[in-house]
Amino acid sequence: MDKRNLQELWEYVLTQVELSISSANFKTWFSNSFIVKIGEDGVVQIGVPSQFFKDWYVKKFNTLLLKIFRDVSYEFRNIEYVIVKDERRKPPKESRSSAAGALSLPLDEFYINKSDNLNPRYTFDTFVIGSFNALAHTAAQAALTRPGIAYNPLFIYGDTGRGKTHLIQAIGNQFKKSYPGRKAFYLTSEKFAVDYTDALQAGTANRFKDRYRQYDLLIMDDIQFLSGKDKTQEELFHLFNALRDTNKQIIFSSDRSPAAIPDIAERLKGRLASGMAVDISEPDTESRMEIVRKKAAAHGFLFSDEVIEHVATVAPGSIRELEGMINYVVCQAQAKGTSPDIAEVRNALRSFAKPAKNVSVKHVVGKVAEFYGIDEESVYEKTRRREVVRPRQVIMFLLREDFNVSYPTIGTKLGGRDHTTVIHSCEKIKKDIVVDTDLAKEIQSIRSILV
Amino acid sequence: MNIIIDKKIFSEAVHIAARFADKKNASLPALSSILIIAGDDGIKMRATNLETGIDLKLAGEMKDEGVVALPALLLQQIASSLSPNGTLSLEHTGDIVSIMSGSGKSSIKTVAYDDFPSIPFPENPKNKIVLPGVLLKNLFTSIASCASPSTIRPELASIYLSIEGGVLTAVATDSFRLAEKKVPLVQKGTQGKFLIPAKNAFDIAAALPDEDIIISFDEHQCAFVSPSGMLVSRLTNAVYPDYRQIIPKESIVEAIVLRKDFEAALRQTTIFSDSFQKVVLHFDPKKGQLALFAKNTDIGESSEALTAKVSGNALDISFNHRYLSAALALTPAESITLMAAGPGRPLVIKGVGDTSLLYLVSPMNQ
Numbered sequence: 001m002d003k004r005n006l007q008e009l010w011e012y013v014l015t016q017v018e019l020s021i022s023s024a025n026f027k028t029w030f031s032n033s034f035i036v037k038i039g040e041d042g043v044v045q046i047g048v049p050s051q052f053f054k055d056w057y058v059k060k061f062n063t064l065l066l067k068i069f070r071d072v073s074y075e076f077r078n079i080e081y082v083i084v085k086d087e088r089r090k091p092p093k094e095s096r097s098s099a100a101g102a103l104s105l106p107l108d109e110f111y112i113n114k115s116d117n118l119n120p121r122y123t124f125d126t127f128v129i130g131s132f133n134a135l136a137h138t139a140a141q142a143a144l145t146r147p148g149i150a151y152n153p154l155f156i157y158g159d160t161g162r163g164k165t166h167l168i169q170a171i172g173n174q175f176k177k178s179y180p181g182r183k184a185f186y187l188t189s190e191k192f193a194v195d196y197t198d199a200l201q202a203g204t205a206n207r208f209k210d211r212y213r214q215y216d217l218l219i220m221d222d223i224q225f226l227s228g229k230d231k232t233q234e235e236l237f238h239l240f241n242a243l244r245d246t247n248k249q250i251i252f253s254s255d256r257s258p259a260a261i262p263d264i265a266e267r268l269k270g271r272l273a274s275g276m277a278v279d280i281s282e283p284d285t286e287s288r289m290e291i292v293r294k295k296a297a298a299h300g301f302l303f304s305d306e307v308i309e310h311v312a313t314v315a316p317g318s319i320r321e322l323e324g325m326i327n328y329v330v331c332q333a334q335a336k337g338t339s340p341d342i343a344e345v346r347n348a349l350r351s352f353a354k355p356a357k358n359v360s361v362k363h364v365v366g367k368v369a370e371f372y373g374i375d376e377e378s379v380y381e382k383t384r385r386r387e388v389v390r391p392r393q394v395i396m397f398l399l400r401e402d403f404n405v406s407y408p409t410i411g412t413k414l415g416g417r418d419h420t421t422v423i424h425s426c427e428k429i430k431k432d433i434v435v436d437t438d439l440a441k442e443i444q445s446i447r448s449i450l451v
Numbered sequence: 452m453n454i455i456i457d458k459k460i461f462s463e464a465v466h467i468a469a470r471f472a473d474k475k476n477a478s479l480p481a482l483s484s485i486l487i488i489a490g491d492d493g494i495k496m497r498a499t500n501l502e503t504g505i506d507l508k509l510a511g512e513m514k515d516e517g518v519v520a521l522p523a524l525l526l527q528q529i530a531s532s533l534s535p536n537g538t539l540s541l542e543h544t545g546d547i548v549s550i551m552s553g554s555g556k557s558s559i560k561t562v563a564y565d566d567f568p569s570i571p572f573p574e575n576p577k578n579k580i581v582l583p584g585v586l587l588k589n590l591f592t593s594i595a596s597c598a599s600p601s602t603i604r605p606e607l608a609s610i611y612l613s614i615e616g617g618v619l620t621a622v623a624t625d626s627f628r629l630a631e632k633k634v635p636l637v638q639k640g641t642q643g644k645f646l647i648p649a650k651n652a653f654d655i656a657a658a659l660p661d662e663d664i665i666i667s668f669d670e671h672q673c674a675f676v677s678p679s680g681m682l683v684s685r686l687t688n689a690v691y692p693d694y695r696q697i698i699p700k701e702s703i704v705e706a707i708v709l710r711k712d713f714e715a716a717l718r719q720t721t722i723f724s725d726s727f728q729k730v731v732l733h734f735d736p737k738k739g740q741l742a743l744f745a746k747n748t749d750i751g752e753s754s755e756a757l758t759a760k761v762s763g764n765a766l767d768i769s770f771n772h773r774y775l776s777a778a779l780a781l782t783p784a785e786s787i788t789l790m791a792a793g794p795g796r797p798l799v800i801k802g803v804g805d806t807s808l809l810y811l812v813s814p815m816n817q
Contacts, residue, residue, distance in 0.1 A: 024478045025566060027479070028501075049501075050671065051671045052501045052504065104627055105697050198640055199640075332794065
């Protein structure tokens with residue numbers, strides 16, 4: 001008998017056990033157990049199905065088993081019992097017939113690793129790189145090659161649906177692969193806040209601190225939701241310091257730059273921006289087409305080039321919306337069983353095409369003037385009073401950014417100004433937003449009024 | 452051992468405890484019996500099938516201490532035949548237990564009790580929540596039926612319970628439909644999640660009293676403790692899918708119907724459903740109707756149109772009718788909302804005014 005062959009060893013042990021106990025007992029207690037491993041230190045680990053078994057083994061069979069193991073060799077010093085995962089003792093396959101015909105819910109795609117919260121679906125293989133996210137991708141790779149040293153923290157921002165979550169989760173998954181043994185953890189800032197308040201209420205704040213400090217890579221998504229939560233911010237601040245002092249990599253994502261997040265303590269804000277902050281801008285058409293191609297291929301469909309182009313261009317919007325359209329087309333294709341042609345796709349996607357946002361310049365002027373408490377008329381006048389200049393620039397910026405009105409049109413509508421003036425104003429606001437959080441907040445609230 | 456117990460208390464306890472004894476797989480006689488203990492803690496009944504276990508306290512008079520194991524099936528038969536009034540006494544001498552009630556006397560051979568396993572209690576019960584037994588019973592019985600009956604994938608044959616932010620969320624799915632129910636908790640602060648096998652949840656629900664229950668759990672098992680006793684179950688040791696991802700975020704058509712209309716129409720049309728139990732739902736926003744249609748080539752066909760508040764695009768989508776009617780058992784709401792996200796995508800069912808329930812059902816191939 002080979003002492004190192006676990007199966008052979010266990011079979012030998014079983015034959016010995018069978019001789020010592022009643023066959024009813026043997027069948028009940030030993031049909032589902034096995035040796036998990038034998039440690040370097042001579043401790044044998046036996047896998048059992050539940051606590052019932054563990055307790056009973058310790059109470060009734062420990063001496064017997066130890067004696068049998070010792071008879072084989074004195075190397076075996078002790079026995080430990082572990083409760084093994086259900087997957088490891090799968091029963092033989094049954095056929096399932098109860099729900100013939102029904103499509104099953106796509107649960108398989110959503111198994112998340114509990115210990116690190118990472119979704120294995122997000123990897124670099126499925127990540128489409130284009131000019132819009134090349135910088136973010138490079139930064140991510142650099143953070144992966146020299147974690148904790150290259151860029152710490154790595155701060156990735158961009159509008160919703162640009163692939164931030166995909167990128168940061170891919171970093172986590174790649175980190176696990178490259179550095180087995182090190183711990184990665186992903187969570188959203190909201191989860192962090194909930195965890196923290198729960199820990200406070202349960203009086204286990206210290207355990208909370210220890211738990212988060214053990215990770216080698218901490219990824220926190222949607223950090224902007226911490227705005228206004230002072231206590232949680234403070235906790236994050238301390239956590240940040242603790243992790244960074246020990247060269248643990250930290251990755252954040254947000255929908256705006258660190259400086260533009262409202263209601264975040266200054267000291268935290270400074271730290272967020274202290275590593276590398278990169279943004280993911282809007283994907284260009286080529287990248288969108290590439291995304292459509294990859295996603296469709298993942299579903300097992302090959303779309304013709306014109307279908308891809310149509311899907312990619314029919315509605316501007318986030319990648320998430322793009323995915324929605326792809327799923328819709330794929331779904332229809334699955335129902336029909338053929339690859340869709342352009343006419344069908346055009347028809348199917350009609351509902352997704354957004355009507356262009358129409359807005360009267362007067363409406364925007366009215367709302368903004370009201371917001372700043374100035375006279376609406378003064379916006380159109382050629383005055384350079386300070387209280388009027390800023391709102392006027394904001395109006396121009398909003399008309400350009402949100403409603404896509406052309407520079408010359410904006411100029412004409414706002415009292416016959418030159419288009420270069422308009423361009424200058426838009427650029428100025430764009431620049432100021434980044435550094436001036438009050439302005440960013442103002443624009444945020446004006447936007448919410450305008451919707 | 453010599454004890455005197457009220458007949459009613461005795462027979463109720465036997466019926467509850469017998470559920471936890473292993474009656475089919477009787478290789479070890481101790482597992483198919485009930486252990487009766489008269490000791491320092493009073494009179495107790497214990498039973499286990501190594502998946503779940505029960506430790507039940509009984510009110511009664513104890514004349515002499517002792518421990519004895521008796522076949523569960525036999526005790527169950529005796530308990531069912533007892534007249535409801537009066538008391539009975541159990542007396543243990545040698546390997547015989549005599550049960551005497553009134554003028555009758557039966558003698559039962561005991562089972563060797565040293566093979567009776569100990570019932571484990573979570574070692575480190577720092578994770579604790581308190582919930583009224585009525586609520587928990589209701590939650591388990593309603594949701595456990597949505598779990599998968601097959602144990603190929605142990606996580607789907609279980610109920611997923613997660614405690615976070617002062618809310619207990621219970622989820623079960625058999626990969627064709629999914630039910631999620633939320634229950635607010637009185638005391639906040641605890642958090643955690645575990646998977647309890649649906650079969651065990653059923654048994655536990657049947658045995659729980661209506662009073663407040665303390666639920667404690669660790670990595671491998673959970674316990675339900677009340678003044679009248681303790682129940683334990685092993686937990687499924689597997690990863691649960693992130694089910695929230697499959698819940699459609701938006702819908703293309705939404706219909707609100709009266710529950711009783713929908714129930715009646717469903718009952719009517721299912722008579723004509725085929726061997727796949729298929730029923731077609733037709734959302735018609737123009738007429739303000741939700742129509743149900745079923746066709747069986749051997750019998751005939753049937754359609755029912757319900758007045759409904761429909762908003763969105765017209766849509767035809769088919770389902771297994773059993774999965775549709777199962778949703779009705781999960782909410783007491785008078786009206787229900789059906790939200791479809793498009794062909795081939797799951798349908799969401801909610802009760803109007805009932806935020807605790809979310810039911811998701813996958814359509815059938817057209």
